[in-house]
Amino acid sequence: MTVDIPNALSYFVAMPNIKSAKKRLRQNIATRDRNRASRSFVRNRCKSVIKAVKEGNIDEANNLFRVAVKVLDQAGAKKIIHKNAAARKKSRLSAMIRKLKDQGQAAS
Numbered sequence: 001m002t003v004d005i006p007n008a009l010s011y012f013v014a015m016p017n018i019k020s021a022k023k024r025l026r027q028n029i030a031t032r033d034r035n036r037a038s039r040s041f042v043r044n045r046c047k048s049v050i051k052a053v054k055e056g057n058i059d060e061a062n063n064l065f066r067v068a069v070k071v072l073d074q075a076g077a078k079k080i081i082h083k084n085a086a087a088r089k090k091s092r093l094s095a096m097i098r099k100l101k102d103q104g105q106a107a108s
Helices: 019-055 058-077 083-107
Strands: none
Touching: 019 058, 019 083, 058 083
16 A cells, blocks of 8 residues: 655655554644645734735724634644744734724824
8 A cells, every 4th residue: 555645745755664654644744734724824814914004904904803813813722823822923913903003093
């Protein structure tokens, strides 16, 4: 039996001989791909908040921030990113939005 190795592992990988080790390799590849996709999704949600803040759109930034917080909490709970890293990102995004609101109030 051969284990189908995706293109991501096209470099040399020591192929296991034991059946359980082959299964573990398949599971690790699937888990890694799933985690990569989840981390990318989290990063994109955070980037969308930052983009809205840079454009000065407070309402859109608030809506996107709510979505980003949910995604960050889920990623932290599933250990896709560390829970402290999720908290740090939420805090920094919140600070950006707060700063934008303060600038908006000072201008008016």
